[in-house]
């Protein structure tokens with residue numbers, strides 16, 4: 001028997017101010033709930049997986065390997081990003097390939113939708129820095145990207161503006177809080193979800209003014225989707241590996257592959273300065289799908305895996321619809 005929450009005046013405590021918790025706090029605060037967001041770390045958010053992410057909002061590209069539910073949540077989330085942060089860049093994204101990955105490039109084109117094929121001239125017109133670099137490319141015009149280290153503080157600011165309270169350096173557990181509790185602790189929620197695992201993603205931050213890009217560029221790679229994402233002030237993020245380990249070091253092999261991918265996209269990256277190596281653990285359930293777990297007034301939102309930025313807004317909207325109207329989404333929610 002399903003238990004719904006019919007206590008609109010209950011305080012709402014959200015644990016974890018990463019991308020999942022930040023979107024929950026924002027939508028609940030905007031809906032008039034008394035929200036407190038607890039974050040164990042400080043405002044720099046370096047303990048959050050979200051700090052290390054690429055921030056691509058790419059439901060069409062991800063459809064190559066992800067389940068349809070990710071596309072559904074991702075497409076809805078694009079609307080929510082546009083609504084809440086209208087300055088989010090939606091310049092699309094590009095997919096290119098080395099000639100030896102030609103078959104994989106064609107497979108990628110077959111497995112995905114909403115793209116246009118550009119020839120070399122079309123690619124050069126869109127991204128002048130890539131003129132003459134590739135024979136052709138796939139352009140996904142509806143995709144966007146955010147810079148996690150800028151967008152998390154922006155979301156936190158919006159939560160406060162909507163009347164919510166954020167407590168940094170506040171290490172709490174769901175059982176010690178009253179009212180409605182939404183647990184968004186990511187990989188740290190293993191006390192409640194022993195089946196959660198961390199999937200390491202490594203990244204490198206580099207700086208150069210020799211290359212200008214307006215959108216993420218993915219390079220087809222036999223093992224991982226590697227990409228170069230432009231940030232402000234000549235910075236580029238190179239990402240990301242996907243390794244079944246919870247060791248958070250960056251290996252020489254991964255660094256070579258990430259730097260090699262950038263060099264393939266443009267040789268001028270060879271002269272770029274390396275600013276940072278880093279990695280984060282993507283919180284994943286065994287099926288790699290996100291889950292909203294419901295046990296009375298205790299809700300957990302976890303397993304965002306490699307799609308946190310892409311799907312967090314839609315997950316927050318579903319949680320709010322459950323709390324306010326008892327609405328259940330059978331694909332994502334599990335009720336105890």
Ligand SMILES: Cc1cc2nc3c(=O)[nH]c(=O)nc-3n(C[C@H](O)[C@H](O)[C@H](O)COP(=O)(O)OP(=O)(O)OC[C@H]3O[C@@H](n4cnc5c(N)ncnc54)[C@H](O)[C@@H]3O)c2cc1C
Pocket residue numbers: 015016017018019020021038039040041045047048049050051052053054055056057170171172173184185186187188189200201202203239240241279280281282283302303304305306307308309310311
């Ligand atoms: C290299 C890399 C690249 C990625 N690129 C993308 C991408 O391009 N697009 C995309 O959509 N996704 C991407 N991801 C995936 C994305 O980063 C994750 O899905 C997402 O960050 C998970 O968010 P979360 O809020 O669940 O967890 P987290 O970001 O880890 O947040 C959990 C928070 O809870 C806090 N916390 C834990 N325990 C407590 C406690 N007891 N009390 C209070 N606070 C607590 C933690 O300090 C942390 O801040 C990438 C991931 C990596 C590693």
